[in-house]
Amino acid sequence: MMKWVFTGLIFLSVIFGILTGRVREVSSAAMKESSNAINLIISLMGSICLWSGIMKIAEDSKLTGKISNLLYPITKFIFKGLKKDSKALKTISMNMTANLMGLGNAATPLGIKAMKELEDEEKSSSTATKNMITFVVLNTASIQLVPTTIAFIRQKYNAVSPLDILPAILITSMVSVISGLLVIKIFSCFKSKDK
């Protein structure tokens, strides 16, 4: 699917570039943005290493297991077929905790790790399993209790009360996540052999 996103965006940018007379900008963006990606990964690498290290401590001291047990009543409904002491489920729980607290930088490395553990545990080859898809969708629809970044920016532009939008954000996130999960449910019903 991502191949269509990749080629689609580039194809559209060539078409629109010609139509709007901005071919030169498109061309220089291709060069500039590819090196921007490397700059981004260099700055991300530090926080990925930091959180991977911290989480390894949490894992070895059995802290992640405790958080995983705490979230188990919720996660067992969302992720089917994973054992309670599964490594992937523990990392998923840590990722969800980081997301809820609005720690995007911590959530990403944990999410990537959880994907690799899901891959090992569910023995997927080149096809995404239902649990993988569910996990990615949970992460694309941000679920956070305190949207710190948004509140900070709203404060910067002198909002009377920066967090007055919190109930609206929570409702919107919930409805959006549930609709994503519903689509997964519908799609997986079509395939009876689905894991």
Place this chain on the structure above:
Amino acid sequence: MWTFSDLIIPLIISGILIYGLYRGIDVFNIFIKGAKQGIGISLKIVAPLVALITSVGMFKASGGLDVISNALEPIGRLLFLPTELIPLAILRPISGSGALVIFENILKDFGPDSFVGRVASVMQGSTETTFYTIAVYYGATKVIKTRYTLAASLTADIVGFIISGISVYFLLGS
């Protein structure tokens, strides 16, 4: 001056370290072991990041965003969404930094307590950079067929955009 949210990260890091010491763990060496895994993870996501950021950057430079925004204007009007928010809705799933710029401009032009400013805040807060997440998460695995991942996450995004207008309208008024 600092607020409680500034305290969260230092508290979590020190809390986990202290708990590790309490459980008798060699926290430094375990940290190093984990951080080394982090290097591997970072290297795995380099290639998908280059692909995504380059294609999104080219699209932004082409002016295609304005053309598509204009085309979607009538649909936005049907859904309580002010037309100023259409570019944000289109850019939000594909570019986190691009969406942030548009978001800040909306707050600057309309004010954070206007209807437009509030709906923009809810949009920004209730969705993520979908394409980035999909590319990076699957990029670390051997998965090629992502099946209905994109369909499900884009549905969640679109529903989120629609609900953001409606929820602000009913909770905070227009």
